[in-house]
Amino acid sequence: MKNEQIVLAQRPEGLPGDETFRYEDTEIKKPDNDEVLIESVYISVDPYMRGRMNDTKSYSKPFEIDEPLNGHVVGKIVESNHENFSEGDVVTGGLPWKKFNTVSSDAVNKVPSTEVPLHLYLSTLGMPGHTAYGGLLEIGKPEEGETVVVSAASGAVGSVVGQIAKIKGAKVVGIAGGDEKVNYLTETLGFDEGIDYKKDNFSEKLAEAVPDGIDVYFENVGGPISDEVFNHLNTFARVPVCGAISSYNSKEDNGPRVQQKLIKSQALMQGFLVAQFQDNAKNASEQLAKWVQEGKIKSEVTIAEGFDQLPEAFRNLFTGDNFGKQVVKVSNSLD
Amino acid sequence: MKNEQIVLAQRPEGLPGDETFRYEDTEIKKPDNDEVLIESVYISVDPYMRGRMNDTKSYSKPFEIDEPLNGHVVGKIVESNHENFSEGDVVTGGLPWKKFNTVSSDAVNKVPSTEVPLHLYLSTLGMPGHTAYGGLLEIGKPEEGETVVVSAASGAVGSVVGQIAKIKGAKVVGIAGGDEKVNYLTETLGFDEGIDYKKDNFSEKLAEAVPDGIDVYFENVGGPISDEVFNHLNTFARVPVCGAISSYNSKEDNGPRVQQKLIKSQALMQGFLVAQFQDNAKNASEQLAKWVQEGKIKSEVTIAEGFDQLPEAFRNLFTGDNFGKQVVKVSNSLD
Incomplete structure (x- = not known):
């Protein structure tokens, strides 16, 4: 049976171009004992x-040349050789960029509910969501009345960070690029302020938005935006460092050193990965689902249609052309 | 009665020159009720x-122009109008740069013992010592067998950091400038390795000294030395940020941003001031005194002689011409 995959053709320099990816036809492997066959949706x-x-060398091992890329997938069980799964079950897991994957049954989990998108x-x-929850609550620890700033604020992580911070009673200032995203922060997500980093007056607007300084800065972008934010840290500020997306495609990433600022404000910066919060993952899942159900956490998604849209959708993360969470729909099997 | 003081004549740019300071003759103020008259020693x-x-604006307010500078002093009570102090008592406190100070009795504390230098x-x-103790044990939290790196390692803070880390069973690597200081680290203080940041092969020597990576980096210097150290942080590394002396006299302080490194190693950087450990100060004092008594913490001091040597002694902190703790002896009254 016919299958398709996208492999890493060569390692990119800067923003990954078309030469980074290669489409391949391949086979669907028949599942062995304890294996399941999953259609990517x-x-x-x-x-x-x-x-x-x-x-x-980094926290997760590099993708290998000529091997499929790999990421989170929502899929449908097509065939199961394990008692925990039946045909039609909806599952999630980290899977290769293939239309169909045949994997050990412990590589995926059934979703807790199919009543949500x-x-x-x-x-x-x-x-x-788990990244936002753990980073904000276990490292940022916002208290009522404190000022929380989040960058890439309309994105998949940032939008959840800001809404949880609002639930916790903080004043929330989001940084995003362009009028549409900035308006979305205040009008749809309920942030107190939205600031456009693409405008010349970013520095002044930021200063105006945080008259009492910043207690928590949830770092998603790095680069010059964050350099500016660091000038406003309050005493005992906390900076969960989740990402530095503005620097991922750069070879050079130089800016003001943070040491003197951290001393002056006795501030904490902590890099983290979602995996370190796994002991609390069940609580986090339940709480996030409850907030979504109650309408307290809203989210936006940009859905590209078609397996061949994966490379372009990936690039959009860095060019800012997506809105909210970027996913690619590769099958209509769960419509 | 004649007194002398050194005031801030003008704010320095870069390394403070002679024009930064001004000597003045002044008076000794007669102590009022509850006041004490202290001779600086x-x-x-x-x-x-x-x-x-x-x-x-910073954690402590700026020195004022035309007012005396101010710092830690060991002094002798010359006259006391408070029952807690008698003539001849040895006290410490933060006091103006004057040969004699008349202050409220609660501005100083009697030393616990005069049996030590x-x-x-x-x-x-x-x-x-308290800075080293709190920063290392409450933020760095070294465990047995871990690798601790400390910069400005032969200095007043760094030398204590490294010796406490050894007491706790860590492998200790000190960074200092010049053969004399580096040899002192390993030969006198018992560090496992000493590395000379002034040598061209600093980067290679550092890599060789930390084959298992760095679990705790006690940051005293900032700048390019620390940029190099950050390349070796282990997963869940801790970086107590105590100082950035290499940058204190610079207007520009740019280097590689740390965000991506912190994420990669899920590392923590925390700026601190000794004041935040004050709840534990009594324990720290007792423990440090015990270690000194047992010979487990040794220390080196550079003593300049004469009140007029204060500006030059201060400058030596930045040029690296001092060895260990730099103090100025301004009186023989306690010999």
């Missing part, structure tokens, strides 16, 4: 994947 | 004072 593209395209398991109810 | 010069010479109350048993 929604495939997630996430900024951290850019790091895995480099051949450098299924792509939410790639955003608010998936890895980005 | 040892006056401390410390890197953090450079920040107070700038007119910028009194200048130790400005180093291991004073602010630098």
Whole structure:
């Protein structure tokens, strides 16, 4: 039976171009004992994947040349050789960029409910939601009345960070690019302020938006935007460092050193990965699902249609052309 | 009765020159009720004072123009109008750069013992020792077998950091400038390795010294030395940020941004001031005194002689011409 995959053709320099990816026809492997055959329905593209395209030691091992890329997927069980799964079950897991994957049954989990839009398991109810929840609550620890600033604020992680911070009673300032995104922060998500980093007056607007300084800065972007934010840290500020997307495609990433600022404000910066919060993942899942159900956490998604749209959708993460969570729909099997 | 003081004549740019300071003759004020008259014996010069010479909001307020500078002093009570102090008592406190100070009795504390060299109350048993103790144990939290790196390692803070880390069973690598200081680290203080940042092969030597990576980096210097250290952080590394002395006299302080490195290693950087550990100060004092008594913490001091040597002694902190703790002896009254 016919299958398709996208492999890493060569390691990119800067923004991954078309030469980075290669489409291939391949076979569907018949599942062995304890294996399941899954049809990919929604495939997630996430900024951290850019790091895995480099051949450098990091927290997750590099993608291999000539092997399929790999990311979070919502899929449908087509055939199951394990008692825990039946044909038609909806599952999530980290899977190769293939239309069909045959994997060990422990590589995926059934979704807790199919009453929500299924792509939410790639955003608010998936890895980005857990990233926001753990990073903000376990490292940022916002208190009522404090000022929380989040960058890439309309994105999959940032939008959840800001809404949880509002639930916790903080004043929330979001940084995003362009009028549409900035308006979305205040009008739809309920942030107190939205600031456009693309405008010349970014620095002044930021200063105006945080008259009492910044207690928590949830770092998603790095680069010059964050350099500016660091000038406003309050005493004992906390900076969960989730991402530095503005620098992922750069070879040079120089800016003001942070040491003197951290001393002056006795501030904490902590890099983290969602995996470190796994002991609390069940609580986080339940709480996030409850907030979604109650309408307290809203989310936006950009859905590209078609397996061949994966590379372009991935690039959009860095050019800012997506809105909210970017996913690719590769099958209509769950419509 | 004749008194002398040194005031801030103008705010320095870069390394403070002679024009920064002005000597003045002044009077000795007769102590009122509850006041004490103190003769300065040892006056401390410390890197953090450079920040107070700038007119910028920081954790401690700027020194004022035409007013005496101010720092830690070991002194002798000359006259007391408070029952807690008697003539001849040895006290410490933060006091103006004057030969004699008349202050409220609660501005100073009696030293717990006069059986140790009194200048130790400005180093291991004073602010630098408490800085090392709190920063290393409450933020760095070294565990047995881990690798601890400390910069400015032969200095008042760094030397204590490294020795406490050894007591806790860590492997300790110190960074200092010049053969004499580097040899002192391994031969006198018992560090496992000493590395000379002034040598061309610093980067290679550092890599060789930390084959298992770095679990704790106690940051005293900032700048390019630390940029190099950050390349070796282990997963869940801790970086107590105590100082950035290499940058205190610079207007520009640019280098590689740390965000991506912190994410990759899920590392923590935390700026701190000794004041935040004050709840534990009594324990720290007792423990440090015990270690000094047992010979487990050794220390080196550079003593300049004469009140007029204060500016030059202060400058030596930045040029690296001092060895260990730099103090100025301004009186023989306690010999």
